[in-house]
Amino acid sequence: MKKNLLMGGLLPALVLGSCGVAGAQPAAMDTLTAIEQNPETVNQAKAANEPVTQESLQEMRRQLEEQLQQAQELQNRLNAQLGSLEKRMKKVEKRSWEPQVDIHGYGRLRWDKHNFSDFNGTDRKSVWLNLFVNHRINDRWSLHSEHEFENDLSSNTGAYKEHGKSRPVLQLYAQGRVGDVNVKLGRFYLQSPYKFTYDEKVNGWQVNYGIPTKWGRKAEFTLSSGVSTSQTFHGDTENTKNVWDQYYENTQMLSLMGVIPVAKNTNISAHYGRMTMRDIHLERKTWSMGFDTKLNRDLKLTAGIAKSDSETLNKSHFIQLQYKEARPDVPGSYDFYIKKYLQRGHTGMSNWFNDDIVDVTRGDDTPQLDEKSNGLNRWDYRAGEFNGIRIGLDYVPVRNTKLLLHYTYGKLGIFDPDNHGGNHDGEKKDYSFLRTQLEMYF
Structure with a gap:
């Protein structure tokens, strides 16, 4: 029961809590998708009657760190895209405020x-x-x-x-x-x-x-x-x-x-x-x-x-x-x-x-x-x-x-x-x- 709670609720909550900046929602969704598509994680979740051991906790920690790293990489890529978009918007604004022809x-x-x-x-x-x-x-x-x-x-x-x-x-x-x-x-x-x-x-x-x-x-x-x-x-x-x-x-x-x-x-x-x-x-x-x-x-x-x-x-x-x-x-x-x-x-x-x-x-x-x-x-x-x-x-x-x-x-x-x-x-x-x-x- 405790293991189900950890895999089904605690892990996504930790991921969502660590990504409360630009790009957090895509990172969290990718993390949940990764959990669902990982057979090993699903099998561990189904094995609810098995006792929690030190090895299983370490494995869960390793998987969580990998998912957090993936979320961080997604966030960095999104921030880079936002920075590039901001530069392009500034150029458009500059051209709109500086007319093609100026007479004074x-x-x-x-x-x-x-x-x-x-x-x-x-x-x-x-x-x-x-x-x-x-x-x-x-x-x-x-x-x-x-x-x-x-x-x-x-x-x-x-x-x-x-x-x-x-x-x-x-x-x-x-x-x-x-x-x-x-x-x-x-x-x-x-x-x-x-x-x-x-x-x-x-x-x-x-x-x-x-x-x-x-x-x-x-x-x-x-x-x-x-x-x-x-x-x-x-x-x-x-x-x-x-x-x-x-x-x-x-x-x-x-x-x-x-x-x-x-x-x-x-x-x-x-x-x-x-x-x-x-x-x-x-x-x-x-x-x-x-x-x-x-x-x-x-x-x-x-x-x-x-x-x-x-x-x-x-x-x-x-x-x-x-x-x-x-x-x-x-x-x-x-x-x-x-x-x-x-x-x-x-x-x-x-x-x-x-x-x-x-x-x-x-x-x-x-x-x-x-x-x-x-x-x-x-x-x-x-x-x-x-x-x-x-x-x-x-x-x-x-x-x-x-x-x-x-x-x-x-x-x-x-x-x-x-x-x-x-x-x-x-x-x-x-x-x-x-x-x-x-x-x-x-």
Whole structure:
């Protein structure tokens, strides 16, 4: 009787009690089936009148351990299947929340005012709309494009009509991963650390690799190559094609940059770049190094130096101190900064000057300058360097907007009008630049 109770009630109860997790019911049913299909167990159950011995108890214990092991194996297999199903469900949820095509962008209302010591200032009011379209191909690859539309509100014309062209498609590239390496192919925007030496589009390729550090941020290394536009050969004595040409669109560029965290709130950045005029094989190399660090919670210091292998105008530097940070997703946030810098034209890989600084021969408002020249020839006022200060303020009045205001003042170093390239003649001309801009993100 005791043996019948043990085999018919205690054994299944023990099995069911030991499997009270996911997969318990299938395991218990398989255990009962195994008992019923085991002739030896059934014969022992029928032999109710036989005395319970030590041997029979050991045999029952062995059979129970085997059945428990089978139940555990069934449970493990079921848990693995549930884990795989959960991963697939997460992928489905991710795809459902991340649409195949994503469109976002921003608009800008801008007012610029440049003043030169020998020329009346020019006002330029313009409106811009930039649309970004992202198309997800799969979990690794996607297509990206940027489309820009602009209008000069002062003359109701396209902002680039002076150059005889427009720029409706700024970027169009494929982005993906090959192993642990991020890859770009097509026309993409490249910016050197702090926009110090390069700020232009590239038709080519890019690879990026990140190495984790103990500071919680990756050390990023980026190699890029392709065809780009450069102004760095302007006023270069080795430019045998045309020493005063300002824009070269047929230049081959190579760029290697790295941003390395060296402390909790400090990064060191370095950049090597090479621009080559492909038709005459004139080559320029530029090196830059800088750092940014948080002095405290709200105060950030950034600085950098640059040098090229040009014989003239080949060194630049800057230092900037910023308080707070304006974030478009945080209404009421703001920042204030002051920047001191010396920029010389032959250190930049792409732009003659950064930060939208211009001389009287550059920019979209040169026709207006000709009208206000008072008989002066603006080509006699080519500038090879800028030395000055910028004071700026950014403010977020409401979410997804930013109000930008900055004022720049300094001296433009002027080329010798009779010098066919090379250094400037030592003359310094006053220059100031005021920008007011409202950005709206969507």
